[in-house]
Amino acid sequence: MLLHVPEILTPDEVRQARNVLARAPWGSGRITAGEQSAQAKNNEQLPETSQETRELQALVLAGLERHPVFFSATLPKQISPPLFNRYGGAANHFGNHVDSAVRYLRNGAGRVRTDISCTLFLSEPEEYDGGELVIENPGSQQQRVKLPAGHMVIYPGTSVHRVEPVTSGHRLASFFWIQSMVRSNEQRQLLFDMDSHLIRLRSTIGETDSAVIGLTGTYHNLLRTWLDV
The missing domain is CATH 4.10.860 (DNA Excision Repair, Uvrb; Chain A)
Known part of the structure; x- marks a missing residue:
């Protein structure tokens, strides 16, 4: 199931997130990629241990908690801590890949089976060129996703997907995975x-x-x- 979930964050919360991201310590996005994904991944990412990441995680998780469509669509058993990335300049794309089946949490905090992949957009579509999330559907047309800031797309963790090159501006987003109470x-x-x-x-x-x-x-x-x- 691919689903657009609107307004996970309010406009005020998006502005708050953008203010945090403006002062954030960006690093290489390859640090959380699996062996195959690392060959295709060229973006920037916030360190998982940074104060900015923790502040933003609380904001995103609060937005998910109050959203009835999110719960109905995903039936979450466990949500991996949200991460945050940026595409633009020389670090501007993520080629075709499939997310790893298991996300191991930091400091032995457990693991999450990645039934559902989530991308929460934090930049407005007109702020950057390119950067579409492209999800391949076997036997049917690929789906291209570029949503307003504060809106999210969920899609099966089994999907082959990519982020098209950002040719101008910057694309900011949060991404994370869900282990659902209903696996299928x-x-x-x-x-x-x-x-x-x-x-x-x-x-x-x-x-x-x-x-x-x-x-x-x-x-x-x-x-x-x-x-x-």
Whole structure:
């Protein structure tokens, strides 16, 4: 499932993040790449241990926590700490790659199976040229993503994807991975679709209609069947 999740951060929060990033200590993005990805990766990244990274992580995680669409679409069991990157100048692209299946957390804090990849845009589209996130879909047309600041895209961690070269300006973003309580992408898609339809149905006929109660029960029974907590 590829999904645009709007307004994870408010405009004020985007400005706050940009102010932090303006004073941030950028380093090589290859430090968190796997062996194959490192050959394709040419960008800058904030050190995981920096004060700026910790401040921004708290901001992003708070935005995710309050966003109902994010929870419904991902059913998160564990979220890797958000990281932050910059594309522009000589460090301006990330070629085709697949994210590593497991993200090992710092200082032995555990590991996250990367069921879902997330990119949260922190630059406005008109601030840079190029820089589209391109996601390859086997047997169908590739999808090109370039969203407003504060908006996020989620997509399967199994996807081949890349960031096109940034030819002017700078592209700022946060990226991270999610281990879902429902491992199957297809099952998550079905549950998200059902939940979305239920929300619209409740707004039309109310919470106590027998059809709404029955479908809500079906949703939770499917979730119980597929859940890993």
